[in-house]
Amino acid sequence: MNGASGMTLTAPDGQRxxxxxxxxxxxxxxxxxxxxGEPLHERLHEPGDLVAWIGxxxxxxxxxxxxxxxxLMAAGRLRGAVQHLAERAARGEAHDAVDLWVLNEAAAAPPPVPVIGDTLERGWSYPVTATQFLSAVARDAIELFSGPLVKRVRMCAGERCHLLFLDTSRPGTRRWCSMNRCGNRQKLRTRRS
Structure with a gap:
């Protein structure tokens, strides 16, 4: 699992x-x-959307x-399986065998092929196919849900926020999707009450 740090998101209120x-x-x-805080809605409507997401x-x-x-259909199935497994893990519930089957099916394809460049930077053998990317996602999910870190899958404790994350903090006490968003909002609520 890669340790790269996150994405910039924009909330419905415009906060980034x-x-x-x-x-x-x-x-x-x-x-x-x-x-x-918004209901789940599809963002992958055409192959170009998936290509952009992979980037x-x-x-x-x-x-x-x-x-x-x-x-696109394979991505939707895989994402749904990971979503179900993560939500159940965050609540301490048992998994569903159908979700495991979806992970195993996607992981069976070869993942992207890593290469090393002249300046010793890591890259990929191009073109990367969506099937390779989905295999990497499924393999990462298998590693997560079959290992000890599954106990650190969390859902944000913020009101109406359903973002799921792996708590990589040393003490394992992360509660918020972002301290700058849901964490600060909870601090303000606590001060007001």
């Missing part, structure tokens, strides 16, 4: 804030709902990406 999902598979959930991800895919219409 940094959100770090902590892992690729939970970050991919943002492809369904960028704005916290924003923590994998740092900066070259050519190839995606087709079938990749």
């Amino acid at each position: 804030f940094r959100f770090d999902a902590g892992t690729l598979c939970l970050e991919f959930l943002l492809a369904g709902a960028i704005e916290p 924003r991800s923590r994998l740092e895919v900066e070259g050519d990406v190839v995606a087709g219409q079938g990749d």
Whole structure:
């Protein structure tokens, strides 16, 4: 799991804030709902939307990406499975076997091929296909949900915020999607009461 730090999100009220999902598979959930507090709505309507999303991800895919219409359906299935598993993990509930099947199916494809450049920077063998990206997401999810970090999957404690993240803090006490957003709002509520 990559340790890259987050994305800048824009809330319905216009506030921009940094959100770090902590892992690729939970970050991919943002492809369904960028704005916290809003109901889940689809952001991947055509292959170009998926290509753009892959370019924003923590994998740092900066070259050519190839995606087709079938990749959109596969992305929706995978994202739904990760969403279900993460919500259940955050609540301490049991998983669903169908979600595990979806992860295993996506992970069976080869992931993107890493390469190292002349200046020793890591990159990818291009083009990267959407199937390869989805395999990387599924493999990351398998690593997360089958390991000890599953106990650190959290849902933001903010009112009407349903962002899911991996608590990578040393003490394991992260409660908010962002201290600059939901954390500060809770502080203000506490002061007022």
